[in-house]
Amino acid sequence: MTPRDGCDRxxxxxxxxxxxxxxxFAFATVMVVESVLATQVRVSQAAxxxxxxxxxxxxxxxxxxxxxxxxxxxxHRVSVSQCRTDGLDVQVEVAAPPDLPVAPIxxxxxxxxxxxxxxxxxxxxxxx
Numbered sequence: 001m002t003p004r005d006g007c008d009r010x011x012x013x014x015x016x017x018x019x020x021x022x023x024x025f026a027f028a029t030v031m032v033v034e035s036v037l038a039t040q041v042r043v044s045q046a047a048x049x050x051x052x053x054x055x056x057x058x059x060x061x062x063x064x065x066x067x068x069x070x071x072x073x074x075x076h077r078v079s080v081s082q083c084r085t086d087g088l089d090v091q092v093e094v095a096a097p098p099d100l101p102v103a104p105i106x107x108x109x110x111x112x113x114x115x116x117x118x119x120x121x122x123x124x125x126x127x128x
Contacts, residue, residue: 035098035100036100036114038098039097039099040114043096043115045076046076046077046094046116047094047118048120049076050068050069050070050073050076050080050094051069051090051092051118051120053069053071053072054066054083054085054090054120055088055120056068058085058088058090062083066090066092069090073092073094077096078094078096079094079096080092080093080094081093081115087121088121089119089121090119090120090121092117092120094118095114095116096113096115097112097114098114
């Protein structure tokens with residue numbers, strides 16, 4: 001065995017390990033981004049539905065309307081952060097933690113919240 005024959009020995013193993021780790025990191029990044037985006041869609045839809053259901057109950061008062069918004073939000077696994085009425089308009093803000101696959105590994109991931117705001121009410125009168 002000459003020095004030239006032995007100088008590259010094992011280098012392919014290091015390349016395979018390096019690219020394997022790189023591929024795993026890229027896959028984990030895509031999973032986290034996909035999870036956050038999916039949660040954002042779910043939270044946004046829940047905010048819309050909660051605001052619409054609260055607007056249907058606004059005639060009964062703010063407490064009843066916001067309780068209805070909370071009921072709808074809970075059915076969609078989100079929580080109401082803020083609910084307020086302005087006349088016949090209802091504005092609801094909801095939030096939920098993303099379902100991150102790295103949450104058990106990264107403690108900071110447990111504190112993330114995805115939020116959305118929606119408003120519902122009658123359409124504005126034309127000419128006013």
